[in-house]
Amino acid sequence: xxxxITSREKDYSEWYNDIVKHAGLAEHSAVKGCMVIKPYGxxxxxxxxxxxxxxxxxxxxxxxxxxLFVPKSFLSKEAAHVEGFAKECAVVTxxxxxxxDDGKEVIVDPEAKLEExxxxxxxxxxxxxxxxxxxxxxxxxxxLLINQWANVVRWEMRTRLFLRTTExxxxxxxxxxxxxxxxxxxxxxxxxxxxxxxxxYLGIPVIKGIKTANERFAGAVETFCIEAxxxxxxxxxxxxxxxxxxxxxxxxxxxxxxxxxxxxxxxATSWGVSTRLIGALIMAHSDDDGLVLPxxxxxxxxxxVPIYKRQEELEAIGAKVAPLVxxxxxxxxxxxxxxxxxxxxxxKFAEHELKGVPxxxxxxxxxxxxxxxxxxxRDTKAKQSITFAxxxxxxxxxxxxxxxxxxxxxxxxxxENTHYVNSYExxxxxxxEKSGFIFAHWDGTSETEEKIKEETKATIRCIPLxxxxxDGICIYSGKPSKQRVIFARAY
RNA sequence: CGGGGUGUAGCGCAGUCCGGCUAGCGCACCUGGUUUGGGACCAGGGGGUCGUAGGUUCGAAUCCUGCCACCCCGACCA
Numbered sequence: 297x298x299x300x301i302t303s304r305e306k307d308y309s310e311w312y313n314d315i316v317k318h319a320g321l322a323e324h325s326a327v328k329g330c331m332v333i334k335p336y337g338x339x340x341x342x343x344x345x346x347x348x349x350x351x352x353x354x355x356x357x358x359x360x361x362x363x364l365f366v367p368k369s370f371l372s373k374e375a376a377h378v379e380g381f382a383k384e385c386a387v388v389t390x391x392x393x394x395x396x397d398d399g400k401e402v403i404v405d406p407e408a409k410l411e412e413x414x415x416x417x418x419x420x421x422x423x424x425x426x427x428x429x430x431x432x433x434x435x436x437x438x439x440l441l442i443n444q445w446a447n448v449v450r451w452e453m454r455t456r457l458f459l460r461t462t463e464x465x466x467x468x469x470x471x472x473x474x475x476x477x478x479x480x481x482x483x484x485x486x487x488x489x490x491x492x493x494x495x496x497y498l499g500i501p502v503i504k505g506i507k508t509a510n511e512r513f514a515g516a517v518e519t520f521c522i523e524a525x526x527x528x529x530x531x532x533x534x535x536x537x538x539x540x541x542x543x544x545x546x547x548x549x550x551x552x553x554x555x556x557x558x559x560x561x562x563x564a565t566s567w568g569v570s571t572r573l574i575g576a577l578i579m580a581h582s583d584d585d586g587l588v589l590p591x592x593x594x595x596x597x598x599x600x601v602p603i604y605k606r607q608e609e610l611e612a613i614g615a616k617v618a619p620l621v622x623x624x625x626x627x628x629x630x631x632x633x634x635x636x637x638x639x640x641x642x643x644k645f646a647e648h649e650l651k652g653v654p655x656x657x658x659x660x661x662x663x664x665x666x667x668x669x670x671x672x673x674r675d676t677k678a679k680q681s682i683t684f685a686x687x688x689x690x691x692x693x694x695x696x697x698x699x700x701x702x703x704x705x706x707x708x709x710x711x712e713n714t715h716y717v718n719s720y721e722x723x724x725x726x727x728x729e730k731s732g733f734i735f736a737h738w739d740g741t742s743e744t745e746e747k748i749k750e751e752t753k754a755t756i757r758c759i760p761l762x763x764x765x766x767d768g769i770c771i772y773s774g775k776p777s778k779q780r781v782i783f784a785r786a787y
Numbered sequence: 788c789g790g791g792g793u794g795u796a797g798c799g800c801a802g803u804c805c806g807g808c809u810a811g812c813g814c815a816c817c818u819g820g821u822u823u824g825g826g827a828c829c830a831g832g833g834g835g836u837c838g839u840a841g842g843u844u845c846g847a848a849u850c851c852u853g854c855c856a857c858c859c860c861g862a863c864c865a
């Protein structure tokens with residue numbers, strides 16, 4: 297195995313970068329903080345999109361598209377919202393370029409200054425609520441259940457491929473409801489959609505919870521989230537669903553007439569997941585040999601590598617394999633016969649491991665004689681011989697088994713790295729020596745959360761839903777507490 | 788924005804300290820041959836404004852100044 301990939305133990309960040317680069321997922325672009333998502337990485341995003349889009353439609357949502365640009369004045373209409381995003385907005389000030397007087401370069405035409413600057417959306421609540429005002433008049437117009445697939449820009453100081461880039465791709469759902477109960481139900485429903493997607497597709501176990509005031513979305517009344525654990529024990533927020541109350545309805549004057557002909561402000565939600573999920577996928581499952589993909593999101597699920605000496609042998613293997621590939625494709629399985637004559641088997645093995653292909657099948661002269669094949673599992677590295685005739689029926693089962701195995705491995709990892717502590721000393725010790733999720737009592741104040749963050753870099757990731765209630769004392773302040781919350785260092 | 792590091796062929800690097808012939812190596816690529824059950828081998832070949840702009844010098848990848856980009860560690864955040 298060529299040492300293309302830095303080991304996780306040696307340098308976790310480098311390992312992550314190596315995976316992204318060598319598996320061909322993305323690369324840095326000529327624009328600071330922005331990435332080029334390469335075809336292999338984008339294919340994974342497309343599988344995510346397809347499944348999420350299906351789930352959104354199934355729950356009654358429709359897609360629409362709103363502008364990239366937001367008038368500056370819109371952003372300032374909701375106080376908490378503007379405060380949350382003001383520091384990271386890209387601003388368009390001019391609409392024309394011209395050639396400089398010496399003819400050597402292109403400059404901004406000072407004559408072409410915009411009357412009102414345009415913000416490149418960091419999220420679309422404002423432009424959408426400004427639009428919804430015109431769409432909503434009566435309770436009969438509700439609920440309004442819209443999603444959009446879009447790019448957004450947040451001018452972060454420090455970026456990391458997929459995890460935090462200046463521009464990223466996401467979906468943002470924005471819904472309007474006639475009652476608080478209904479909006480809350482929608483918020484919870486979409487959280488469930490995300491959680492199920494994370495566990496069934498990404499193979500990543502997540503904890504559903506509520507954010508504390510410090511971590512809440514700017515402009516939300518309540519932020520729900522799914523939190524995942526990465527292999528270095530750090531937490532990653534994998535999706536959020538916000539109950540916005542009537543904050544944006546009031547800011548943009550969105551009212552409806554209820555059944556008794558009384559004007560009421562609309563209740564709102566918004567929810568989103570982004571290309572960050574690709575980063576989660578990498579950090580949850582991959583190993584020192586490369587990417588490990590759950591079958592449901594793998595662009596190639598099964599690769600068949602022929603082993604041969606002479607051209608006739610390759611042709612014979614090709615002829616044997618073609619009906620299998622066809623049969624698998626008709627079952628919806630993404631199978632590939634890697635008959636590239638320029639690469640040797642060993643090279644192909646390494647390459648497909650690097651790219652995370654879940655299942656590899658090798659067929660050589662011995663197999664041709666015996667009517668067998670060698671199957672190799674990417675996730676466990678296990679290899680075994682199987683009769684060729686069984687492949688067609690076994691492969692779908694094996695892929696399901698791999699999908700499940702990846703999830704269970706991640707779940708076991710999370711359980712092994714979840715700790716319960718009862719004192720601040722113990723808290724700091726566990727955080728430094730073991731990392732992971734720490735369940736501890738907290739007095740419920742922002743001040744305490746702030747202090748702990750300053751001193752340890754750990755934040756409250758969430759208060760789990762259906763959290764068991766138990767009396768205890770806050771590890772920091774010693775004040776009484778009714779429940780434990782999850783602390784962790786986070787991405 | 789602070790601290791540290793890097794920028795030389797598609798990729799990975801040496802050369803830079805101490806300026807000097809035609810800028811080198813591995814991988815990849817092209818041609819031919821031998822190979823093929825875990826990143827094959829031999830022979831021949833193509834590919835470079837040495838990040839960029841300026842300066843010093845007879846002469847700059849090498850010295851000086853500015854700028855740009857990226858990586859790692861912080862602060863900010865999804």
